[in-house]
Amino acid sequence: MSRLKDRIALVTGSGNGIGKATAIVFAGEGAHVHLADVDGAAAEATAAAIRVAGGHATSHITDITRGQDVKALFRAIGTAHGKLDVLVNNAGLNVRADFRHLTDEEWVTIREVNLDGVVRMARDGFELLKASGRGSLINVASIMGSRAMRQLVAYSATKGAVAALTRGLAVEYAPFNIRVNTISPGFVATALTKQILRNPTITDALVAETAMRRLGEPEEIARAVLFFASDDSRYCTGSELVVDGGMSASL
Ligand SMILES: NC(=O)c1ccc[n+]([C@@H]2O[C@H](COP(=O)([O-])OP(=O)(O)OC[C@H]3O[C@@H](n4cnc5c(N)ncnc54)[C@H](O)[C@@H]3O)[C@@H](O)[C@H]2O)c1
Numbered sequence: 001m002s003r004l005k006d007r008i009a010l011v012t013g014s015g016n017g018i019g020k021a022t023a024i025v026f027a028g029e030g031a032h033v034h035l036a037d038v039d040g041a042a043a044e045a046t047a048a049a050i051r052v053a054g055g056h057a058t059s060h061i062t063d064i065t066r067g068q069d070v071k072a073l074f075r076a077i078g079t080a081h082g083k084l085d086v087l088v089n090n091a092g093l094n095v096r097a098d099f100r101h102l103t104d105e106e107w108v109t110i111r112e113v114n115l116d117g118v119v120r121m122a123r124d125g126f127e128l129l130k131a132s133g134r135g136s137l138i139n140v141a142s143i144m145g146s147r148a149m150r151q152l153v154a155y156s157a158t159k160g161a162v163a164a165l166t167r168g169l170a171v172e173y174a175p176f177n178i179r180v181n182t183i184s185p186g187f188v189a190t191a192l193t194k195q196i197l198r199n200p201t202i203t204d205a206l207v208a209e210t211a212m213r214r215l216g217e218p219e220e221i222a223r224a225v226l227f228f229a230s231d232d233s234r235y236c237t238g239s240e241l242v243v244d245g246g247m248s249a250s251l
Pocket of ligand 1: 013018038141143185188189
Protein backbone atom coordinates (compact mmCIF):
# COMPACT_ATOMS: atom_id res chain seq x y z
CA MET A 1 0.00 0.00 0.00
CA SER A 2 2.98 2.35 -0.22
CA ARG A 3 4.36 1.96 -3.71
CA LEU A 4 4.27 5.75 -4.15
CA LYS A 5 5.21 6.74 -0.61
CA ASP A 6 6.38 10.37 -0.49
CA ARG A 7 6.09 10.72 -4.28
CA ILE A 8 4.59 13.81 -5.86
CA ALA A 9 2.11 12.95 -8.63
CA LEU A 10 0.07 15.04 -11.03
CA VAL A 11 -2.95 13.64 -12.87
CA THR A 12 -4.78 15.68 -15.51
CA GLY A 13 -8.49 15.16 -16.04
CA SER A 14 -8.73 13.76 -12.53
CA GLY A 15 -12.16 15.16 -11.69
CA ASN A 16 -13.87 12.24 -13.41
CA GLY A 17 -13.54 8.76 -14.83
CA ILE A 18 -10.13 7.13 -15.25
CA GLY A 19 -8.20 10.17 -13.96
CA LYS A 20 -10.27 10.29 -10.79
CA ALA A 21 -9.72 6.57 -10.16
CA THR A 22 -5.98 7.04 -10.80
CA ALA A 23 -5.72 9.90 -8.31
CA ILE A 24 -7.51 7.81 -5.66
CA VAL A 25 -5.30 4.75 -6.29
CA PHE A 26 -2.14 6.91 -6.18
CA ALA A 27 -3.18 8.55 -2.90
CA GLY A 28 -3.88 5.09 -1.45
CA GLU A 29 -0.28 4.19 -2.31
CA GLY A 30 1.08 7.15 -0.34
CA ALA A 31 1.52 9.82 -3.05
CA HIS A 32 0.72 13.49 -2.65
CA VAL A 33 -1.58 13.87 -5.63
CA HIS A 34 -2.16 17.07 -7.58
CA LEU A 35 -5.44 16.94 -9.47
CA ALA A 36 -5.70 19.22 -12.48
CA ASP A 37 -8.97 19.54 -14.38
CA VAL A 38 -10.79 22.17 -16.38
CA ASP A 39 -13.74 21.17 -14.17
CA GLY A 40 -12.27 22.60 -10.97
CA ALA A 41 -15.26 21.60 -8.82
CA ALA A 42 -14.93 17.96 -9.85
CA ALA A 43 -11.17 17.99 -9.18
CA GLU A 44 -11.70 19.52 -5.75
CA ALA A 45 -14.45 16.99 -4.93
CA THR A 46 -12.01 14.14 -5.67
CA ALA A 47 -9.22 15.87 -3.72
CA ALA A 48 -11.54 16.40 -0.75
CA ALA A 49 -12.57 12.73 -0.77
CA ILE A 50 -8.88 11.73 -0.77
CA ARG A 51 -8.14 14.04 2.18
CA VAL A 52 -11.15 12.71 4.13
CA ALA A 53 -9.74 9.20 3.60
CA GLY A 54 -6.43 10.38 5.13
CA GLY A 55 -4.51 11.03 1.91
CA HIS A 56 -2.75 14.08 0.53
CA ALA A 57 -4.31 15.90 -2.41
CA THR A 58 -4.38 19.37 -3.95
CA SER A 59 -6.73 20.43 -6.74
CA HIS A 60 -6.09 22.92 -9.54
CA ILE A 61 -8.37 24.44 -12.14
CA THR A 62 -6.33 23.82 -15.27
CA ASP A 63 -7.27 23.87 -18.91
CA ILE A 64 -4.42 22.01 -20.63
CA THR A 65 -5.18 23.83 -23.89
CA ARG A 66 -4.11 27.11 -22.25
CA GLY A 67 -0.37 27.67 -22.01
CA GLN A 68 -0.64 30.04 -19.05
CA ASP A 69 -2.74 27.55 -17.05
CA VAL A 70 -0.14 24.83 -17.57
CA LYS A 71 2.74 27.13 -16.62
CA ALA A 72 0.88 28.24 -13.47
CA LEU A 73 0.23 24.60 -12.56
CA PHE A 74 3.90 23.59 -12.77
CA ARG A 75 4.93 26.79 -10.99
CA ALA A 76 2.63 25.90 -8.07
CA ILE A 77 3.96 22.34 -7.85
CA GLY A 78 7.55 23.58 -8.16
CA THR A 79 7.04 26.06 -5.34
CA ALA A 80 5.41 23.44 -3.11
CA HIS A 81 7.76 20.49 -3.74
CA GLY A 82 10.59 21.48 -6.11
CA LYS A 83 10.05 18.29 -8.13
CA LEU A 84 7.47 16.05 -9.73
CA ASP A 85 7.85 12.26 -9.62
CA VAL A 86 4.84 11.18 -11.69
CA LEU A 87 2.92 12.99 -14.40
CA VAL A 88 -0.16 11.32 -15.89
CA ASN A 89 -1.46 12.96 -19.05
CA ASN A 90 -4.98 11.60 -18.82
CA ALA A 91 -7.30 14.49 -19.77
CA GLY A 92 -8.99 13.79 -23.07
CA LEU A 93 -12.19 14.12 -25.00
CA ASN A 94 -13.95 12.77 -28.02
CA VAL A 95 -16.07 14.34 -30.73
CA ARG A 96 -18.02 11.70 -32.63
CA ALA A 97 -18.50 12.56 -36.27
CA ASP A 98 -18.14 11.02 -39.70
CA PHE A 99 -14.75 12.24 -40.81
CA ARG A 100 -16.03 13.60 -44.09
CA HIS A 101 -18.36 15.91 -42.14
CA LEU A 102 -15.87 16.88 -39.40
CA THR A 103 -15.71 20.67 -39.07
CA ASP A 104 -12.45 22.55 -38.58
CA GLU A 105 -13.71 23.57 -35.13
CA GLU A 106 -14.39 19.95 -34.11
CA TRP A 107 -10.95 18.85 -35.28
CA VAL A 108 -9.23 21.70 -33.44
CA THR A 109 -11.22 20.97 -30.27
CA ILE A 110 -10.21 17.33 -30.14
CA ARG A 111 -6.61 17.94 -31.23
CA GLU A 112 -6.05 20.78 -28.75
CA VAL A 113 -6.93 18.58 -25.76
CA ASN A 114 -5.83 15.09 -26.83
CA LEU A 115 -2.58 16.02 -28.51
CA ASP A 116 -1.53 19.68 -28.07
CA GLY A 117 -2.36 19.54 -24.35
CA VAL A 118 -0.26 16.40 -23.89
CA VAL A 119 2.63 17.98 -25.83
CA ARG A 120 2.48 21.12 -23.65
CA MET A 121 2.33 19.13 -20.39
CA ALA A 122 5.19 16.81 -21.41
CA ARG A 123 7.37 19.77 -22.44
CA ASP A 124 6.64 22.15 -19.58
CA GLY A 125 6.78 19.39 -16.96
CA PHE A 126 10.27 18.28 -18.00
CA GLU A 127 12.31 20.32 -15.48
CA LEU A 128 10.29 19.14 -12.47
CA LEU A 129 10.36 15.52 -13.65
CA LYS A 130 14.13 15.81 -14.10
CA ALA A 131 14.43 17.20 -10.57
CA SER A 132 12.78 14.01 -9.29
CA GLY A 133 15.75 11.91 -10.43
CA ARG A 134 13.30 9.05 -11.18
CA GLY A 135 10.48 10.74 -13.09
CA SER A 136 7.69 8.77 -14.70
CA LEU A 137 5.55 10.30 -17.42
CA ILE A 138 2.49 8.31 -18.45
CA ASN A 139 0.34 9.22 -21.43
CA VAL A 140 -3.17 7.79 -21.59
CA ALA A 141 -3.83 6.97 -25.24
CA SER A 142 -6.35 4.34 -26.39
CA ILE A 143 -6.53 1.07 -28.29
CA MET A 144 -8.21 3.29 -30.89
CA GLY A 145 -4.73 4.76 -31.55
CA SER A 146 -3.89 1.64 -33.53
CA ARG A 147 -7.37 0.52 -34.56
CA ALA A 148 -10.36 1.97 -36.39
CA MET A 149 -14.03 2.46 -35.60
CA ARG A 150 -16.60 4.52 -37.45
CA GLN A 151 -16.95 8.09 -36.21
CA LEU A 152 -13.76 7.82 -34.15
CA VAL A 153 -11.34 8.67 -36.95
CA ALA A 154 -10.19 12.02 -35.54
CA TYR A 155 -9.99 10.61 -32.00
CA SER A 156 -7.91 7.66 -33.27
CA ALA A 157 -5.54 10.03 -35.08
CA THR A 158 -4.83 12.00 -31.90
CA LYS A 159 -4.32 8.84 -29.83
CA GLY A 160 -1.98 7.30 -32.42
CA ALA A 161 0.03 10.51 -32.30
CA VAL A 162 0.21 10.32 -28.50
CA ALA A 163 1.67 6.79 -28.73
CA ALA A 164 4.27 8.05 -31.22
CA LEU A 165 5.03 11.04 -29.00
CA THR A 166 5.58 8.67 -26.06
CA ARG A 167 8.21 6.66 -27.94
CA GLY A 168 10.07 9.80 -29.00
CA LEU A 169 10.02 11.28 -25.52
CA ALA A 170 11.19 7.99 -24.03
CA VAL A 171 14.37 8.29 -26.07
CA GLU A 172 14.91 12.00 -25.43
CA TYR A 173 14.13 11.91 -21.69
CA ALA A 174 15.95 8.65 -20.77
CA PRO A 175 19.31 10.39 -20.09
CA PHE A 176 17.47 12.48 -17.48
CA ASN A 177 16.11 9.37 -15.71
CA ILE A 178 12.58 10.09 -16.86
CA ARG A 179 10.64 7.08 -18.13
CA VAL A 180 7.81 7.69 -20.60
CA ASN A 181 5.12 5.08 -21.24
CA THR A 182 1.65 4.74 -22.73
CA ILE A 183 -1.46 3.16 -21.28
CA SER A 184 -4.00 2.20 -23.93
CA PRO A 185 -7.38 1.37 -22.43
CA GLY A 186 -10.16 -0.46 -24.19
CA PHE A 187 -13.77 0.53 -23.49
CA VAL A 188 -14.59 1.82 -20.00
CA ALA A 189 -17.97 3.27 -19.00
CA THR A 190 -17.29 6.95 -18.24
CA ALA A 191 -18.70 10.31 -19.34
CA LEU A 192 -16.46 10.08 -22.42
CA THR A 193 -18.05 6.86 -23.68
CA LYS A 194 -21.60 7.61 -22.47
CA GLN A 195 -22.79 8.62 -25.91
CA ILE A 196 -21.45 5.45 -27.57
CA LEU A 197 -22.52 3.08 -24.81
CA ARG A 198 -26.02 4.59 -24.66
CA ASN A 199 -26.76 2.51 -27.75
CA PRO A 200 -27.30 -1.07 -26.47
CA THR A 201 -26.58 -2.55 -29.91
CA ILE A 202 -23.13 -0.94 -29.95
CA THR A 203 -22.46 -1.89 -26.31
CA ASP A 204 -23.45 -5.51 -26.96
CA ALA A 205 -21.20 -5.62 -30.03
CA LEU A 206 -18.24 -4.16 -28.10
CA VAL A 207 -18.73 -6.62 -25.24
CA ALA A 208 -18.99 -9.51 -27.73
CA GLU A 209 -15.67 -8.44 -29.27
CA THR A 210 -13.98 -8.41 -25.85
CA ALA A 211 -12.45 -11.73 -24.75
CA MET A 212 -13.46 -11.10 -21.12
CA ARG A 213 -17.02 -10.24 -22.24
CA ARG A 214 -17.31 -7.02 -20.26
CA LEU A 215 -16.29 -3.37 -20.28
CA GLY A 216 -13.45 -2.15 -18.07
CA GLU A 217 -13.75 -0.27 -14.78
CA PRO A 218 -11.85 3.01 -14.26
CA GLU A 219 -9.94 1.44 -11.35
CA GLU A 220 -8.72 -1.38 -13.59
CA ILE A 221 -7.06 1.20 -15.83
CA ALA A 222 -5.75 3.09 -12.79
CA ARG A 223 -4.00 -0.07 -11.51
CA ALA A 224 -2.10 -0.31 -14.81
CA VAL A 225 -1.17 3.39 -14.59
CA LEU A 226 0.16 2.65 -11.09
CA PHE A 227 2.48 0.01 -12.56
CA PHE A 228 4.14 2.62 -14.79
CA ALA A 229 4.16 5.20 -11.98
CA SER A 230 5.94 2.91 -9.52
CA ASP A 231 9.40 1.33 -9.42
CA ASP A 232 7.76 -1.98 -10.45
CA SER A 233 8.23 -0.76 -14.04
CA ARG A 234 11.72 0.66 -13.52
CA TYR A 235 13.11 -0.93 -16.74
CA CYS A 236 10.12 0.12 -18.89
CA THR A 237 10.29 3.14 -21.13
CA GLY A 238 8.72 3.71 -24.53
CA SER A 239 6.33 0.85 -23.71
CA GLU A 240 2.63 0.63 -24.40
CA LEU A 241 0.46 -1.35 -22.02
CA VAL A 242 -2.91 -2.33 -23.50
CA VAL A 243 -5.64 -2.76 -20.88
CA ASP A 244 -8.71 -3.88 -22.80
CA GLY A 245 -10.00 -7.21 -21.47
CA GLY A 246 -8.58 -8.91 -24.55
CA MET A 247 -10.49 -6.82 -27.09
CA SER A 248 -7.48 -6.30 -29.34
CA ALA A 249 -6.44 -9.93 -29.00
CA SER A 250 -9.80 -11.25 -30.29
CA LEU A 251 -10.82 -11.34 -33.90
N1 LIG B 1 -13.41 5.66 -21.28
C1 LIG B 1 -12.83 4.91 -22.20
O1 LIG B 1 -13.39 3.92 -22.66
C2 LIG B 1 -11.46 5.26 -22.70
C3 LIG B 1 -10.84 4.36 -23.56
C4 LIG B 1 -9.57 4.65 -24.03
C5 LIG B 1 -8.94 5.80 -23.66
N2 LIG B 1 -9.55 6.68 -22.82
C6 LIG B 1 -8.84 7.89 -22.46
O2 LIG B 1 -8.78 7.98 -21.05
C7 LIG B 1 -8.70 9.36 -20.67
C8 LIG B 1 -9.75 9.66 -19.61
O3 LIG B 1 -11.02 9.42 -20.20
P1 LIG B 1 -12.33 9.16 -19.33
O4 LIG B 1 -13.06 8.08 -20.03
O5 LIG B 1 -12.00 9.02 -17.89
O6 LIG B 1 -13.10 10.53 -19.62
P2 LIG B 1 -14.01 11.47 -18.68
O7 LIG B 1 -14.78 12.30 -19.64
O8 LIG B 1 -14.72 10.67 -17.65
O9 LIG B 1 -12.92 12.38 -17.94
C9 LIG B 1 -12.09 13.26 -18.64
C10 LIG B 1 -11.70 14.39 -17.73
O10 LIG B 1 -10.83 15.26 -18.47
C11 LIG B 1 -11.20 16.60 -18.18
N3 LIG B 1 -10.80 17.49 -19.26
C12 LIG B 1 -11.34 17.60 -20.50
N4 LIG B 1 -10.76 18.59 -21.19
C13 LIG B 1 -9.81 19.11 -20.38
C14 LIG B 1 -8.88 20.17 -20.51
N5 LIG B 1 -8.83 20.92 -21.62
N6 LIG B 1 -8.04 20.44 -19.49
C15 LIG B 1 -8.10 19.72 -18.34
N7 LIG B 1 -8.98 18.73 -18.15
C16 LIG B 1 -9.82 18.42 -19.15
C17 LIG B 1 -12.71 16.55 -18.00
O11 LIG B 1 -13.20 17.68 -17.29
C18 LIG B 1 -12.87 15.24 -17.26
O12 LIG B 1 -12.81 15.42 -15.85
C19 LIG B 1 -8.87 10.17 -21.96
O13 LIG B 1 -7.62 10.56 -22.46
C20 LIG B 1 -9.51 9.16 -22.90
O14 LIG B 1 -9.27 9.45 -24.26
C21 LIG B 1 -10.80 6.43 -22.33
